[in-house]
Amino acid sequence: MVAPTPQELGQCDNVYVSEVGETSVVIFKQDSTESKICTIVVRGSTDNYMDDIERAIDDGVNTFKGLTKDGRCLPGAGAIETELAKRVTSYGETCPGLDQYAIKKFAESLETIPKTLAENAGLKSAEIMTKLYASHQEGLTTVGVDIEADDVAVKDAAKNDILDLFVTKFWALKFAVNAACTILKVDQVFMSKPSGGPKAKTNDQYDED
Numbered sequence: 001m002v003a004p005t006p007q008e009l010g011q012c013d014n015v016y017v018s019e020v021g022e023t024s025v026v027i028f029k030q031d032s033t034e035s036k037i038c039t040i041v042v043r044g045s046t047d048n049y050m051d052d053i054e055r056a057i058d059d060g061v062n063t064f065k066g067l068t069k070d071g072r073c074l075p076g077a078g079a080i081e082t083e084l085a086k087r088v089t090s091y092g093e094t095c096p097g098l099d100q101y102a103i104k105k106f107a108e109s110l111e112t113i114p115k116t117l118a119e120n121a122g123l124k125s126a127e128i129m130t131k132l133y134a135s136h137q138e139g140l141t142t143v144g145v146d147i148e149a150d151d152v153a154v155k156d157a158a159k160n161d162i163l164d165l166f167v168t169k170f171w172a173l174k175f176a177v178n179a180a181c182t183i184l185k186v187d188q189v190f191m192s193k194p195s196g197g198p199k200a201k202t203n204d205q206y207d208e209d
Helices: 048-071 079-093 099-109 112-120 125-137 165-183
Strands: 012-020 022-031 073-075 143-146 154-156 163-165
Touching: 048 165, 073 079, 073 112, 073 165, 079 099, 079 125, 079 143, 112 125, 112 143, 125 154, 125 165, 154 165, 163 165
Parallel strands: none
Antiparallel strands: 012 022, 073 163, 143 154
16 A cells, blocks of 8 residues: 555645535535536425435436437427327238237327326327327427417427437337337246245133233
């Protein structure tokens, strides 16, 4: 073991003790150079509120990390899922036999995203899907759910800068399909019996007093 070098120790412009709420913390602050490390302090009235903020920050950081690895984006607001559902349904109609039903059900499962967006916004999902399919049949492939409208409405997600990461869509669809295929491959389920020996004998003459 040898003493660390100044380069290994690093340097800091300001090191001081401060209070955040009622907690004493040691703060390391760089003023002269840009630091690659930062600490985000989350404060709130309740634990649930702070948990929501923490998840929002975590989602934002992960989205930025994803953009640095693959900057490709797709129109959001359920536009991509609606267009995929339309095209898969059209392909299913060209397939004969029972395959047609499986393909159409797969297309129906893609409608979950726009339907969920509509329901979370307090809108009628059936009316939203009707308007979405009507727009996509006209060639407006980037139209998605408008959750800010007072009534059931759709809008162009690409023009309104409502975007989703390509990587997120790719892996979400891949994992969902793999999970469904794994379940479909299970042809038999074995149920184990409760473990343990014989039941203990009861004493009919037992007196609690």
